[in-house]
Amino acid sequence: MVAAEIRVTLPDGSQKTLPKGSTAADLAKAIGPGLAKAALAARVNGEVRDLARPLPDGATVEILTDKHPQALDVLRHSAAHVLATAVRQLFPHAAIGFGPPIEDGFYYDFEVPRPFTPEDLQQIEAKMQEVVAADHPFVREEVSRDDAKRRFTDDPLKLERIADLGANEVISVYTDGPFVDLCRGPHVPSTGRIKHFKLLHAAGAYWRGDERRQMLQRIYGTAWFSKDDLEGYLRRLEEAKKRDHRVIGKQLDLFSIQEAVGPGLIFWHPKGAMLNFQLRRFIEDVILERGYQLVYTPHVTREELFLRSGHLPLYADNQFPPMAAGEGEAEDVRYRVKPMNCPMHILVYASQQRSYRDLPLRLAEIANVYRNERSGTLHGMLRVRGLSMDDAHIFLREDQIEEEIFRLLDIVDLVMGKTFGLQYRLDLATRPERKLGDDATWEVAERALEGALKRRGVTYRLDQGGGAFYGPKIDIKFNDAIGREWQGATIQLDYEQPERFRLEYTGADNKPHRPVMIHRAIFGTLERFVGFLIEHFAGAFPLWLSPEQVRVLPIADTQVDAARALAGRLQGAGIRTHLDDRSETLNYKIRDAETHKVPYMAVVGQREAEAGTVAVRVRGEGKKQVVQPVDEFVRKLEEEIRTRALKPLI
RNA sequence: GCUGACGUAGCUCAACUGGUAGAGCAGCUGAUUUGUAAUCAGCAGGCUAAGGGUUCGAGUCCCUUCGUCAGCUCCA
Numbered sequence: 121m122v123a124a125e126i127r128v129t130l131p132d133g134s135q136k137t138l139p140k141g142s143t144a145a146d147l148a149k150a151i152g153p154g155l156a157k158a159a160l161a162a163r164v165n166g167e168v169r170d171l172a173r174p175l176p177d178g179a180t181v182e183i184l185t186d187k188h189p190q191a192l193d194v195l196r197h198s199a200a201h202v203l204a205t206a207v208r209q210l211f212p213h214a215a216i217g218f219g220p221p222i223e224d225g226f227y228y229d230f231e232v233p234r235p236f237t238p239e240d241l242q243q244i245e246a247k248m249q250e251v252v253a254a255d256h257p258f259v260r261e262e263v264s265r266d267d268a269k270r271r272f273t274d275d276p277l278k279l280e281r282i283a284d285l286g287a288n289e290v291i292s293v294y295t296d297g298p299f300v301d302l303c304r305g306p307h308v309p310s311t312g313r314i315k316h317f318k319l320l321h322a323a324g325a326y327w328r329g330d331e332r333r334q335m336l337q338r339i340y341g342t343a344w345f346s347k348d349d350l351e352g353y354l355r356r357l358e359e360a361k362k363r364d365h366r367v368i369g370k371q372l373d374l375f376s377i378q379e380a381v382g383p384g385l386i387f388w389h390p391k392g393a394m395l396n397f398q399l400r401r402f403i404e405d406v407i408l409e410r411g412y413q414l415v416y417t418p419h420v421t422r423e424e425l426f427l428r429s430g431h432l433p434l435y436a437d438n439q440f441p442p443m444a445a446g447e448g449e450a451e452d453v454r455y456r457v458k459p460m461n462c463p464m465h466i467l468v469y470a471s472q473q474r475s476y477r478d479l480p481l482r483l484a485e486i487a488n489v490y491r492n493e494r495s496g497t498l499h500g501m502l503r504v505r506g507l508s509m510d511d512a513h514i515f516l517r518e519d520q521i522e523e524e525i526f527r528l529l530d531i532v533d534l535v536m537g538k539t540f541g542l543q544y545r546l547d548l549a550t551r552p553e554r555k556l557g558d559d560a561t562w563e564v565a566e567r568a569l570e571g572a573l574k575r576r577g578v579t580y581r582l583d584q585g586g587g588a589f590y591g592p593k594i595d596i597k598f599n600d601a602i603g604r605e606w607q608g609a610t611i612q613l614d615y616e617q618p619e620r621f622r623l624e625y626t627g628a629d630n631k632p633h634r635p636v637m638i639h640r641a642i643f644g645t646l647e648r649f650v651g652f653l654i655e656h657f658a659g660a661f662p663l664w665l666s667p668e669q670v671r672v673l674p675i676a677d678t679q680v681d682a683a684r685a686l687a688g689r690l691q692g693a694g695i696r697t698h699l700d701d702r703s704e705t706l707n708y709k710i711r712d713a714e715t716h717k718v719p720y721m722a723v724v725g726q727r728e729a730e731a732g733t734v735a736v737r738v739r740g741e742g743k744k745q746v747v748q749p750v751d752e753f754v755r756k757l758e759e760e761i762r763t764r765a766l767k768p769l770i
Numbered sequence: 771g772c773u774g775a776c777g778u779a780g781c782u783c784a785a786c787u788g789g790u791a792g793a794g795c796a797g798c799u800g801a802u803u804u805g806u807a808a809u810c811a812g813c814a815g816g817c818u819a820a821g822g823g824u825u826c827g828a829g830u831c832c833c834u835u836c837g838u839c840a841g842c843u844c845c846a
Contacts, residue, residue: 235774323841324773331843335773338841370781379819379837437771438844494771495837497844507846608846644846676803703803711807725805735805743806 126177138175145171145309148183158185160308161194168194170260170306186345196221198258198296198307199314199343200228205256205299206247207339210240215277216301217327217336224353225342229325231277235337236322244339245319255312256297260305263293268302277327278302316350317343359602365654366500372659372716374650374667375501384498384505386647391667394696395650396508398665400486402539402764403510403642406531412482412512417464419488423456429463430620440492459491462614462639465513466621469635474625479635480516480524486646487511501651508646514638515623518564521613521636525572525594528611528640532596533576535642536609540656541766544598546578549586556590557615565613565636566592590616600656608649612639660717660739663757664764669696670757671713675706675725682729686722686750693754695761714739719768722753738768746770 127137128147138146144162148155148171161168163182164175168190175181184191200219207214207230217229236244263271265282268291272278281302285291294303296311308314318341325338344350361367369375374392377385388396404414423442426432432439442454458464465483474481489507497503516524529546536542548569551562569592573580580594587593591613597605614637617623624632643649653661663669670690674683680701690697698718700709706723713721721737728734728747735747753770760769 238775321840322774325842326772329843331772335842337773340841377837383837491846494844496771496773496842499839503845509846610846641846648846673806675805678803703801705802705804705809706806707804708808709806714807721806723806727805737806745806 126175126179128175128178129180131180131182140177141174143172143174144169144181144183147175147181151183155183155185159183160185160191160313161306163190168306170258171309172257172260192345193221194306195308195314195345196226196343197305198311199317199341200226201258201294201296201299201301201303201307202248202251202311202314202317203228203244203319203339203341204230204301205251205296205311206244208299209247210243215275217277219301225320225340227325227338227340229327229336229338231327231334231336235324236339241319241322241339248317248319251297252311252314254297255310257310258305258307259295260307261293261295263291265291268293271300272302314343316345316347317341318350318354356602360604360655363602363655363658364500365502365651368654368659369501369651372667374654377500382505383495384493384503386501386504386506392650394667395653395661395665396646399643399646399649400510403535404484404486406534407482407484407512410482410527410531411480412484415465415468415483415485417461417468417485417487418458419490420455420457421464423454425463425467426456426458428620429466429617431460431463435459438491438493440490457490458487459489461485461487461489461509461511462513462617462637463621465511466617466623466637469513469515470621470623474515474635476517476625476627476633479625480514480520482512482514484510484512501647501654504645504647506647510641510643510646512640514640515618515625515635516638517625517633518568518636521565521568521638522571522575524638525569525611526575528638529572529576529578529594531642532609532611536596536598539764540653542598542600542656544596546573546580547583547586547595547597548573548580549583549588549593549595551587551592552585552589554589555587561615562592565615569594569613588612588614590614600652601658606652608644608652609642610640610644613637614639661719662764662766663719663768664761666717666719667696668698668716668718669761670698670720670722671709671716671718672697672699672722672724673706673709673713674699674701675723677701677703679724679726679729683724686724686734689750690722690754690757693758695754695757710737720757720770736770738770741768 124140125137126140126142127135129135136147136150138150144164145156145159148159159171161184162171163184164179168184197220200221204216204219211232215231217231219226219228268282269279271293272282282291292303292305294301294305294307320340320342322337322339324335327333327336342350342353344353369392372391373389374395375389376387377383378387423432439459440457442456445453445455468483469481487509489509491505491507493503493505514524536544550566555562593610593612595607596609597607599605618634618637623635625635627633672683672687674680683699683701687697687699702709710721717739719739723735723737725735733747733749734753735745736753737745756769
């Protein structure tokens with residue numbers, strides 16, 4: 121006897137009885153007409169599915185509406201299908217690659233004889249509007265492998281995907297109007313649900329991300345539930361553009377890249393150099409207080425060093441080619457500019473006998489290294505060929521790992537969290553498939569990292585199998601002022617290089633032992649970190665970092681002497697001050713100082729000159745001004761700089 | 771490295787289908803002496819990324835190189 125009804129559980133715990141064969145759409149209807157209308161998909165036993173699929177008996181079901189983040193992915197995935205539907209109508213012979221939802225949007229890859237032009241995109245978008253207006257239902261079908269092959273005989277990309285599907289995987293096909301696609305789903309009920317979308321740009325993308333395969337043409341788009349969301353997103357794109365460190369870097373004269381010298385090589389102009397200098401000073405102070413020692417090591421080395429370290433065969437693509445030796449040396453001695461510092465610091469370690477009492481030995485160097493990054497990957501200061509790493513290598517015993525990681529996380533928190541006020545996240549990456557060393561060693565290392573993370577009481581994500589082949593690591597990711605995620609610091613354990621260089625220390629047992637090594641960077645590189653800071657602060661740096669901290673503005677020539685005295689006084693206190701004694705209006709000078717993001721404008725008029733006061737205007741806070749005695753102004757500035765305050769104290 | 775788009779004054783951008791390279795801002799000079807986001811006038815500024823070609827004539831069309839941008843790939 122087959123039951124004629126099924127029973128499902130709703131998120132609030134209540135149960136609903138429905139006729140057998142009922143779909144999630146039926147369930148939504150049974151709950152209420154409002155929900156039926158808003159429903160986009162359903163989560164059935166945790167899996168997001170189409171509304172039109174029959175519900176299994178006993179399932180836990182949640183109807184997803186535009187309030188659920190997962191529904192947004194479904195919407196975007198469906199939008200990708202609408203895109204493909206439109207492309208197929210305009211370019212009937214386009215082969216169809218992948219079309220997934222991504223953060224903030226979706227894309228679809230096509231194999232077409234010529235790349236898409238901006239005009240094509242406009243046409244495609246217009247066609248998409250037609251597809252949406254037609255309100256085609258998304259119809260799901262399960263098909264056999266042979267059937268699937270038959271349906272896509274003239275689409276080699278789909279055939280390749282079918283061939284890759286596992287033997288007992290369900291093969292499903294979705295149809296919306298004229299378009300049929302091999303697809304796992306799920307989708308929104310019909311194309312009419314996709315109202316607020318926009319195509320953004322087209323670019324080449326390798327089939328399956330493999331640069332040896334053919335290049336497809338990828339179209340990126342974005343889709344949202346409401347017009348407001350869509351417009352908000354487009355506004356965020358605009359905002360991000362305004363914060364672009366390449367644009368601000370030029371406006372504020374922070375840095376340049378010179379074609380005469382080469383791409384990916386940064387010229388730090390005086391103002392950018394001040395940022396660089398302050399960050400160096402800060403991080404060096406922090407680490408010197410914590411038992412690190414600074415070293416300076418050569419920029420070029422015989423190439424054998426990188427052979428021995430194991431870098432060369434693997435890393436050669438990222439290194440600049442070798443240089444011939446200088447005169448008087450054997451011709452076959454070749455030199456390389458260094459792409460990383462670890463072998464150098466290892467040589468410092470190995471330059472003498474080490475005792476267990478010396479450990480941990482922490483060697484730090486803000487060093488310039490050069491990597492021959494592929495030309496297409498270069499991007500302003502964020503991806504360069506000349507890198508200033510705030511590097512350090514810590515040599516220690518295995519039993520010291522946990523404590524040392526704990527201390528490192530303390531530095532990370534001090535710099536990222538306390539000083540820059542950033543929200544950051546830690547990822548623990550554990551042993552990958554292909555690895556060096558035995559499992560017992562990995563076990564110890566991973567437990568030590570985990571122990572330190574737990575001791576700090578921070579939440580972290582586990583990136584199973586994401587470690588380097590020579591050791592596990594902790595990656596630090598953080599968000600900027602407009603919510604974008606950045607990857608900065610990494611803390612990496614290394615068993616490989618101490619082995620290759622046969623590093624040793626004498627233990628309490630008077631026997632030789634092999635130390636472990638930690639590679640770590642806090643900022644990562646000064647290039648990337650400053651690029652990040654420019655975008656994060658949109659050029660309005662906190663006082664301690666600002667290249668120009670105060671601009672003194674006399675109102676008229678009669679106050680220039682008083683203004684010069686004030687500027688001298690500030691400079692005497694170590695405050696980076698500029699006197700603007702140009703024969704311009706106050707309005708002009710204020711506008712100039714504001715556009716140059718100077719934190720404080722010190723206005724000196726007749727009243728201030730006579731009273732020994734200063735009228736302070738705070739960057740970005742408009743007309744609100746504070747008139748105060750010069751002494752008080754200096755005191756506040758000093759305090760704000762000393763504490764590295766993020767917000768003005770005035 | 772690959773695909774596509776692009777490269778005009780320090781910056782942002784003009785210059786119809788090939789016909790004498792132009793504006794605003796910045797700079798310089800002068801006038802002005804200013805009370806919280808642009809005072810006025812004048813001047814100067816270019817081998818149109820570089821090299822080659824087509825043409826009576828090239829910023830504009832073609833080729834090569836370099837660089838930039840959007841992505842792919844890679845990554846601090």
